[in-house]
Amino acid sequence: MGNTIVIQPVTRIEGHAKITIQLDDAGNVNRARVNVIELRGFERFCMGRPVEDMPRITPRICGVCPWSHHLAAAKACDAVFGVQPPPAGAKLRELCNSLAFMEEHILHFYFLAGADFLLGPDADYSVRNVIGILGAAPEVARRVVRVRHMCAKMLEIIAGKAIHPQAAVPGGFSKPLAKEERDHLRKMADEALELAKFSIKFAKESIFPKYLDVVKSLGVITSGFIGTVKENGALNLYDGKLRLMASDGSYDDFPYDRYTDYIAEHIEPWSYLKFPYAKKRGGFALEDDAPGLYRANTLARINVCDFIDTPLAQAELEEFRRNFGRPAQLTLLYHWARLIELLYNAENAIRLLDDPDITSTETRVKVTPRAARGVGCTEAPRGTLIHDYETDAEGMLTNVNLIVGTTHNNAPINLSVTQAAKSLIHDGKYDQGILNTVEMTIRAYDPCFSCATHRLDGKLSVKLDIFDACGSLIETLAN
């Protein structure tokens, strides 16, 4: 019987996961699985509650993407009530979305994935921490920290609080933006744009060339992609239509409230997390380039859009496509795409702050309960986020379904880890550097695996099934 290597937990991703790699008798990788836990019982908890509670409740289920849940919930409420926010309400929401994206993308590139690139995958494990990165690149770190602070501060100014946002409400936004606040924010946005420009230049000059061989070989799979675009095909992270692209570049566009016509969810007995797939393209198969296989998150969005309607990010997109084509498939290009999105969001924030609508005092419209179904969809830093609600005539919830960004990438993450493990582990030989490189593959997707409990001791609610080479369950581990 083959050996099983367990890497647990996966470090520096948002949440916890356990990778199980199964070796065959010769010591080569037979199969790899990423086992995760999932928030359970949320839909049932919501039943019977007023739908307008959802934008306040959902930021509490995830401390990592609170703004994304907040905005998707508000949009779903708009749809349930059958209203459109006034321009200022919609633009304030989009502005907050761009700022939250910047905060997350900066965090991910410089600090979550940063250790891989700034310190190298073989660095001593004991220095792979926040202070380690500060020590390795102190000037860069100081600049990055300042802009992250500013993004948090900007959200605080616009929404009244930096965490557990409540400013987006059904029908719009609760707090108009004063002109003096706008002027204050505008200066900060200029500085954030400078950091975004610096970041992609720094990465292209000092980081990516050094790791191009790794980019071309690690975790590589072929898949389709999903993301949001405007009617004209431009990238948008707050609103638009969904585009589901196949690996050959052909695609279907559809309104996001028709997602169930295009996406189905498969269940595997070894994972709590569902496996969405493009059902019009074929059934589910956990295989490279399977017709139903698609990916979400930065690379997906950069692939599905026809263009970016801000000049600096568009120039970067053109260069990216000259180098890697469309759709680009190399998994570690998620990092590059993340920096293009960082630039887009910085430009978009300035564009929105310069828009005269942004300081209008008409930020919301009145809503009235009714029996209806409403779908809200935004792009979250980690992928397409869908909130789907149904209410009775009093506006009480009768059905709730959420598909979160990381769920879209469940199958691709498993396939990329398998590919990475197969290329790096031979004849049973591996060391810490190799295992961390396998983890690098997962981190490229920037997954957020757990919205469960947060106990001080960090204990995990994890169940692990170990299978032999014939697929028979030989052991179950749980804590």
Next chain:
Amino acid sequence: MAYMEEDAIPDFCSKPALILGCGNVFFGDDGFGCAVAEYLETRFQVPGSVCLLDAGTSVRKLLFTLCLSPVRPRRLLIMDAADFAREPGEWFEIDPAEIPAVKLDDFSMHQMPTSNLLRELQRETGVEVRVLACQTAPLPTEIRPGLSAAVERAVPEAAAWVAREYFQTVQEASHA
């Protein structure tokens, strides 16, 4: 640097003391820290020198920013649920170094491996880091808000301790 440095620093970094109530209110006693934060906010006069936040599940964002910030509070108090095999509702102070080293050197800030960040803060920056923990009853595996009776009883006691240690004024507001 271009422009008003202090305007870019969030309050939770710039005030002398930072008190964070941590946990997920959807999972039973895991919401202990948030409940204490709410109790302090509504029953006590929080001094201007203290930043008190119900950090919920967003604690990692705050600590991470704090860890990297050029300006930090002198004192940091974390209030959170824990399992140290004591009686449910028993609350106690622990040294960050005592937190089980489940994930010692990682960056995952989604759950309490925030313990790494606490250690880094304490060791590398000189911030006084204290942790107020409360022993939980078994946590639900699915979403079920609400504290157990034992932990509920601990909330006002723990809040009073925090007020004594961190607030200059410890009188409960009479209107509460």
